[in-house]
Amino acid sequence: MHPGVYRVGHRAPSLEARYLAAVRACGRGAFLAGAAAGHLIGLLNGTPPEPEVITPTERQIPGVRTVRSRRIDLRDVMCVRGIPCTTVARTLVDLGATLDVDDLARACHEAGVCHGTTPRQVESVLDRRPTSRGAGKFRVILRGDAPVTLSRLEAGFLERLREAELPLPRTNRPAGSRRVDCRWPARGLTVELDGYRYHSSRHAWEQDRRREREARARGDEFRRYTYGDVFEQPKLMLAELRPLLRD
Numbered sequence: 141m142h143p144g145v146y147r148v149g150h151r152a153p154s155l156e157a158r159y160l161a162a163v164r165a166c167g168r169g170a171f172l173a174g175a176a177a178g179h180l181i182g183l184l185n186g187t188p189p190e191p192e193v194i195t196p197t198e199r200q201i202p203g204v205r206t207v208r209s210r211r212i213d214l215r216d217v218m219c220v221r222g223i224p225c226t227t228v229a230r231t232l233v234d235l236g237a238t239l240d241v242d243d244l245a246r247a248c249h250e251a252g253v254c255h256g257t258t259p260r261q262v263e264s265v266l267d268r269r270p271t272s273r274g275a276g277k278f279r280v281i282l283r284g285d286a287p288v289t290l291s292r293l294e295a296g297f298l299e300r301l302r303e304a305e306l307p308l309p310r311t312n313r314p315a316g317s318r319r320v321d322c323r324w325p326a327r328g329l330t331v332e333l334d335g336y337r338y339h340s341s342r343h344a345w346e347q348d349r350r351r352e353r354e355a356r357a358r359g360d361e362f363r364r365y366t367y368g369d370v371f372e373q374p375k376l377m378l379a380e381l382r383p384l385l386r387d
Contacts, residue, residue: 155188156180160223162191162204169196171217171224173207175238177231180220182254183247184235194226213268229261236274242292244274245281246367293333294321296370304378306385315358320351323360329384330355334366 159180163170174192178184192205199206216230226234228251236244251257259282266275294311301308309322315330322331332351355362361384369377 156221156223159191159225162193162201163224165201165204166193166195166199166206167197169212170194170199171226173226173231174205174234177225178235178247180223180225181228181231183228183231183250215268216265227265228255228257229265232257232262233265233269233272233274233278236272236277239274239277241277241280244277248281293367293370297322297331297333297365300370300374300378301381304382306378306381315354320355324385327385328360330360330362331381332362332364333370334364 159172159176163172170193172180172191173194175184175189176192179186179188190203190205192207193199193201194207194209194212196209196212198208216227217224218227219225225231232244232248232251235247239247248257248262262278263282266272266278298308298311307324307327309324309329309331311322312319313323314320315323320330321333323329330351352362352364363380363384365377
């Protein structure tokens, strides 16, 4: 597979075998990083990226992107299914160099849901790597201010309603003391669209709960939908909305 790394048998290697072979070919102390690590630990979807490996010494391996680092902090390294790779928090920081705010915030959300990664863990990596590319994006995300495709999420939500021939709401209008994402005043329904905000404070969580309480206090039904509801399981969302929006 690579110089000094061999595959026994004739089956095509799995993705994990390819990634492990790339790390082994780069020698002692090497580990998977970047988009490849993000894909391995489930933060990125789509076509598996080519292996990217951080090494303590200069290496040139065909088919492997290598990055030399003289100073390797073992706090940033873990092992996933036998493959040394960057921790979830370090992987997020590395992805900040290439992902836009929307995709990065979604990766942060996945890290929190799937791995229990906290904003503080990401901040700890940023403290050790203050010049990391993309640090500014994290300042937005970690405050909980990234609507994470809220415009895209809202557009997708409205498109699902049109496809289902359901009435469209008023969007981003004041209701009570705050603006709400979507409201049907005549039908007494408020919908909040949850972009993948990475809550770093109790304040952000309390704001969400306050919107819900205010909606119920004015007599509205209240629903909250996520990116997954709108783009991945819209049938379930629409089944819930139809009786609420029926004339």
